Amino acid sequence: MSDYRPDQIEPKWQGYWAQNKTFHVEMDTSKPKYYVLDMFPYPSGSGLHVGHVEGYTATDIVARFKRARGFNVLHPMGWDAFGLPAEQYAIQTGTHPATTTAENIAVFTSQLKRLGFSYDWDREVNTTDEGYYRWTQWIFLQLYKKDLAYVAEVPVNWCPALGTVLANEEVTDGRSERGGFPVVRKPMRQWMLKITQYAERLLDDLDLLDWPDSLKDMQRNWIGKSIGAEVDFALESGVGNVRVYTTRPDTLFGATYMVLSPEHPLVQTITTDGQAAAVAAYKEQAARKSDLQRTDLAKEKTGVFTGAYAINPVNDAKIPIWIADYVLASYGTGAIMSVPGHDVRDWEFARQFDLPIVEVVSGGDVTVEAYTGDGVLVNSGIIDGLSVPDAKKKITAWLEERGKGIGAVNYKLRDWLFSRQRYWGEPFPIVHHADGTHSALPEEQLPLTLPELSDYQPTGTGEPPLAKATAWVATTDPETGEPLTRETNTMPQWAGSCWYYLRYLDPHNDAAAWDPDKEAYWMPVDLYVGGAEHAVLHLLYARFWHKVLYDAGYVSGPEPFQRIVNQGMILGVAYEYFETADGQRIPFFERENYPDAMSRTVHVDEVKFDGETPLHPEDGFELHAVTEKMAKSRGNVVNPDDVIEEFGADTLRIYEMFLGPLEQMKPWNPRSVGGVFRFLGRVWRLLCDDTGLSERVADIEPSEAVSKELHRAIKKVTEDTDELRFNTAIAAMMEFTNFLYKEDVVPTSVAKAFAQLLAPYAPHLAEELWERLGEQASVADAPWPAWDPALLVEATIEIAVQIMGKVRGTISIAPDATEDVAVAAATAEEAVARHLEGKTIRKVVYVPGRILNFVAN
Secondary structure: OOOHHHHHHHHHHHHHHHHHHHHOOOOOOOEEEEEEHHHHHHOOOOOOOHHHHHHHHHHHHHHHHHOOOEEEEOOOOEEOOOHHHHHHHHHHHOOOHHHHHHHHHHHHHHHHHHHHOOOHHHHHHOOOOOHHHHHHHHHHHHHHOOOOEEEEEEEEEEOOOOOEEHHHHHHEEEEEEOOOOEEEEEEEEEEEEEEEHHHHHHHHHHOOOOHHHHHHHHHHHHHHHEEEEEEEEOOOOOEEEEEEEEEEEEEEEEHHEEEEEEOOOOOHHHHHHHHHHHHHHHHHHOOOOOOOOOOOOOOOOOOOOEEEEEEEOOOOOOEEEEEEOOOHHHHHHHOEEEEEOOOOOHHHHHHOOOOOOOOOOOOOOOOOOOOOOEEEEEOOOOHHEHHHHHHHHHHHHHHHHOOOOOEEEOOOOEEOOOEEEOOOOOOEEEOOOOOOOEOOOOOOOOOOOOOOOOOOOOOOOOHHHHHHHHHEEEEEEOOOOOEEEEEOOOOHHHHHHHOHHHHHHOOOOOOOOHHHHHHHHHEEEOOOEEEHHOHHHHHHHHHHHHHHHHHHOOOOOOOEEEEEEEEOOOOEEEEEEEEEHHHOOOEHHHHHHHHHHHHOOOOOOOOOOOOEEEEEEEOOOOEEEEEEOOOOHOOOOOOHHHHHHOOOOHHHHHHHHHHOOOOEEEEEEEEHHHHHHHHHHHHHHHHHHOOOEEOOOEEOOHHHHHHHHHHHHHHHHHHHHHHHOOHHHHHHHHHHHHHHHOOOOEEEHHHHHHHHOOOOOHEEEEHHHHHHOOOOOOHOOOOOOOOOHHHHHOEEEEEEEOOOOEEEEEEEOOOOOOOOHHHHHHHHHHHHHHHHHHOOOEEEEEEOOOOEEEEEO
């Protein structure tokens, strides 16, 4: 008997796979395809953590399983390597971002290969490679040609310290996510993409996809379709009007004031002299808040009166115009009619500033709180007595007839702000002319490469760092000699990740972004796995680009990702403690003083994010763990290299899959890793010795009992793997191992089938077993074992017989026995017959294979 040595087995098979290109794949129309994809990583300096490993292991299991099931599997990997983090590190250290990116990619690659993932490394992509971003620029030009890209001055999140515009998700509490620097809102010239033109299709086509309902709902909420009306409120001054969008035109008679966003263009012109100072101060204050902060329902309402008034178009009432930060310039028209009787935010604002509240929908007491339910219209002139739906239709028609409004559909979705004031990003293939116009570079001039810059510090003026490359910025038209200026903004990090799944199909093609035949064969992605943090924007942007490419005839289907699974977060342990019966808390690191507590088996019964998680109560003690998101700042990040060093990659892979269902959040428990290592060690000792196979393995025919257990395991592992129930598939393999240990001899055919079941989960160990069992080729090339349904049918089974819910005996019958047969067998049993004696059977409840119950009196 020998010890299980993953440090010897795993490098051997990783070298074999690399040398033999075991997982290299080409288009093969004779096979069904399966495209399994990871959300590719940003190669940070900190390397992979165990959260990355969870999703990558899941896709690798699927890839290996599908390959064994006869599919032609595409399973690639690459790097989302442009972006702010690399640039900031370069600024801080003086190291060029290209250098740090290359170093980080080398670390990530080494870690992924140590984990034995079956990627086709010949398809590796890197968004910073000129051969890659050439085609990112090409896709941008397709958008530009279709008038889907334009320049506008828009309010943005500007971070002076970082010298760049930040997306909303990069700002928290008015500060940059990276560095914690102050962020302000200011108008700047930006490139925009018209994603709003695709809003309806982005909504409708969700019905085509096998995505979780929660994920579809997030997409729908972000797009935010609503049906209502645009209404014009004339200014009291008689010059101009304020247009609002409302989903509740039926409540117009209850509009007692108006609110504009602080950024609304009318604010400057309508504000009276007496209110100018207060309005200016409020605007400056609002500029320091993120959209999320401004729309927080729980926050105290703030605002300032502009001094101006508007006229309500349905009753000619004069109503004051305020500005408040809970109204966003990016939603609707940036102005709202406020109906405090029937809107929670408006009600709170009205109470704060002593503004009128009028009831126009019956059903509540608007002096106590806003009533937002249905009802009958009151105090509403021509729509009095109507239901809300009927009132909406009538008042909208009334407004349209009089030119005071129009029915409208609105979306929360705004056009995509698509430029950044950074160096480390894709240059725009755009040149500017002296007359202020701009034009695209010819496609044959791509890629437009980043110039070499030693100084990529922010300029401090809002001008992008590329403006410092004066020799690069100034260019001429090669045909006319006209002096031109290059665009100095760069694309956001989203650009490279919007289409990488397509470049994987044909990564070395210099003539096109991809071959149309390969695209038609491989697309769509069959399974896409990644973290929920990308559930909205990455997926929305990628879907948008894909639809543009579909309309242009470059891809064969309207959607890129057929099925998506978000793996649950793996939580780190902040600290652990024992709690005694009298409530005393004892830190886990003092456990040597409590030997009884030390000896307990730790297991997870439930998980509470950022809360206390009871792990194992016993003898007056209870071990608790406070769990939280893994982060370097918290010191609870687990490096997979450390786990591999101690236990091996196969242990890490199986441990992460055994923690619980893939989609659920679960805590990392370092003391449980050893249990998985011991399981693999048991498999090793069952089948191997120092030089080859264990003496227990022999070329004999398996007994009926062994065959039944094997085929039961094959069925369970197959079905659970196919449904991504990896934890229960692993449990089935553990149970089968326990069964084999009770046998004196393990037939070679059974050992081979078991190695095949194990291969997607613990591929290194499975390869070693496969070789020792006499097979020459890789187990990755072996067809998946099939189960025989006949072997899973029990000749007879035992079921309980109840009378009025109480068990009175058991019977042995065929699993598919009819009710008549079951009743006959039961009434023939002496114990059952005795309890039925003298009673009338009123009803029989029979569940085949489970229970038989007589209702009798």
